[in-house]
Amino acid sequence: MPHANDTLPPPPFKIKMIEPIQLTTVAERKEYLKVAGYNIFNIPAEKVYIDLLTDSGTSAMSDYQWSGLMLGDESYAQCRNFFNLETVVKDITGFKFVIPTHQGRSAENLVCYALNLDKTKSAVSNQFFDTTRANIESVGAKAHDLVIPEAYNTLIHHDFKGNMDTEALEKLLTQKSNIVVIIVTVTNNTGGGQPVSLKNIVTVSKIAKKYDIPFFLDAARFAENAYFIKLREKEYSDLTPKEIAQKMFSYTDGCMMSAKKDGLVNIGGFIALNNEKTYTRIKERMVITEGFPTYGGLAGRDLEALARGLTEVLSEDYLKYRYQQLQYLGNKLEKANIPILLPVGGHSINLDALRFLPHIPQSLFPGWALTIALYENYGIRSVELGSVMFAYQKEDNTWVYPELELVRLAIPRRVYSREHLDYVCHSIIELYKLKEQIKGLKMTHDPGLLRHFNAIFEPIAK
Ligand code: F0G
Numbered sequence: 001m002p003h004a005n006d007t008l009p010p011p012p013f014k015i016k017m018i019e020p021i022q023l024t025t026v027a028e029r030k031e032y033l034k035v036a037g038y039n040i041f042n043i044p045a046e047k048v049y050i051d052l053l054t055d056s057g058t059s060a061m062s063d064y065q066w067s068g069l070m071l072g073d074e075s076y077a078q079c080r081n082f083f084n085l086e087t088v089v090k091d092i093t094g095f096k097f098v099i100p101t102h103q104g105r106s107a108e109n110l111v112c113y114a115l116n117l118d119k120t121k122s123a124v125s126n127q128f129f130d131t132t133r134a135n136i137e138s139v140g141a142k143a144h145d146l147v148i149p150e151a152y153n154t155l156i157h158h159d160f161k162g163n164m165d166t167e168a169l170e171k172l173l174t175q176k177s178n179i180v181v182i183i184v185t186v187t188n189n190t191g192g193g194q195p196v197s198l199k200n201i202v203t204v205s206k207i208a209k210k211y212d213i214p215f216f217l218d219a220a221r222f223a224e225n226a227y228f229i230k231l232r233e234k235e236y237s238d239l240t241p242k243e244i245a246q247k248m249f250s251y252t253d254g255c256m257m258s259a260k261k262d263g264l265v266n267i268g269g270f271i272a273l274n275n276e277k278t279y280t281r282i283k284e285r286m287v288i289t290e291g292f293p294t295y296g297g298l299a300g301r302d303l304e305a306l307a308r309g310l311t312e313v314l315s316e317d318y319l320k321y322r323y324q325q326l327q328y329l330g331n332k333l334e335k336a337n338i339p340i341l342l343p344v345g346g347h348s349i350n351l352d353a354l355r356f357l358p359h360i361p362q363s364l365f366p367g368w369a370l371t372i373a374l375y376e377n378y379g380i381r382s383v384e385l386g387s388v389m390f391a392y393q394k395e396d397n398t399w400v401y402p403e404l405e406l407v408r409l410a411i412p413r414r415v416y417s418r419e420h421l422d423y424v425c426h427s428i429i430e431l432y433k434l435k436e437q438i439k440g441l442k443m444t445h446d447p448g449l450l451r452h453f454n455a456i457f458e459p460i461a462k
Pocket of ligand 1: 129131132268
């Protein structure tokens with residue numbers, strides 16, 4: 001498997017504009033945490049030093065994108081920037097119809113509507129992202145995750161840990177006739193940004209055709225996935241990332257994209273697909289919720305920035321730098337024996353909280369406790385992908401905890417330098433030495449659906 005060494009080659013861009021950041025004191029951060037109810041989402045961003053909460057909407061745009069903003073055509077209908085976006089999306093995806101949306105979850109909501117998802121239906125994925133799952137479950141439908149079992153073991157090396165378990169998929173389809181869509185998430189965010197192989201996409205496509213079920217990609221990080229295919233699937237190593245992306249889409253019927261990731265923009269999304277009936281249903285529905293189908297809740301200038309971002313993200317120099325940046329941080333942590341999810345994924349390093357804090361049971365939220373400790377001690381904001389986000393209560397009121405308890409350090413695109421990553425790395429290594437001092441938390445307010453955004457906690461006494 002290709003591995004970057006300890007050095008990080010210079011990025012393929014230079015800095016034209018800066019945004020100051022400031023490190024507060026531990027005493028100040030203790031106070032901010034108390035006021036925030038120990039929920040990292042409630043901390044004012046200005047009080048965060050290195051913000052690794054998400055790679056979504058946090059990219060730095062290029063001068064080419066910023067100059068595109070000035071060319072925004074703010075006409076209500078049929079603005080020129082829509083046609084620019086449509087041309088770029090059609091070129092990459094090959095789909096007939098392109099519909100902008102204001103972000104990924106609105107695209108998901110519209111697709112669920114157009115496919116008539118309701119309590120009699122199900123959808124299946126390698127692993128649904130939480131908003132996709134929530135969109136499906138909020139109409140009463142069932143969401144099945146069928147990622148390969150290796151995905152649940154943070155120590156196993158597998159080149160494509162985001163792959164769908166295709167045997168399990170066939171089995172499910174023979175047992176259940178109510179599955180109305182198969183969605184493969186590339187890369188698999190919930191499993192740590194792990195890629196899906198083209199071979200797997202081809203197999204899923206064959207199964208989808210056999211059972212006549214629409215097959216969509218959740219394409220939020222399609223370009224990063226394409227680069228992993230280039231590096232790890234030998235037969236495609238001579239293709240450009242764009243050619244690989246084109247192949248990925250060519251085996252599917254449509255995609256939903258949160259463009260806040262590989263669109264390299266701060267807001268935006270789209271749906272692209274071939275089925276005219278589904279397209280028409282989405283177009284007619286979205287005027288109630290998103291806006292006219294050529295702007296989808298975005299300004300003309302946003303559409304232009306996205307059209308340009310989608311072109312830039314497929315640059316091989318950019319994707320190589322992005323990959324190496326993640327490898328650099330991951331390798332340094334691995335060498336220091338920090339328990340992280342292996343191999344390193346496309347957009348995030350994930351600390352394995354169950355191995356980092358084995359003294360905290362899942363009922364006291366070890367992943368959440370780790371995010372709090374990272375912020376309190378170093379001003380670094382991360383996000384828990386564990387018991388707060390994914391645990392659920394069964395009918396008999398007992399709790400089911402997720403197999404993985406991760407703390408995600410999502411790296412925003414083109415934002416942080418090697419020095420920032422070194423700070424993060426040193427902080428985690430230091431914290432690991434003090435891990436016995438970290439305590440669990442009690443949830444004092446549980447808001448239910450997507451509870452991580454609004455839950456309130458109290459630290460427990462040891
Ligand atoms: N699909 C995937 C794979 C995602 O990672 C996200 C968002 C969405 C859909 C929803 O898109 O935010 O534009 O509405 N992920 C962000 C994250 C929030 O932090 O991973 P959205």
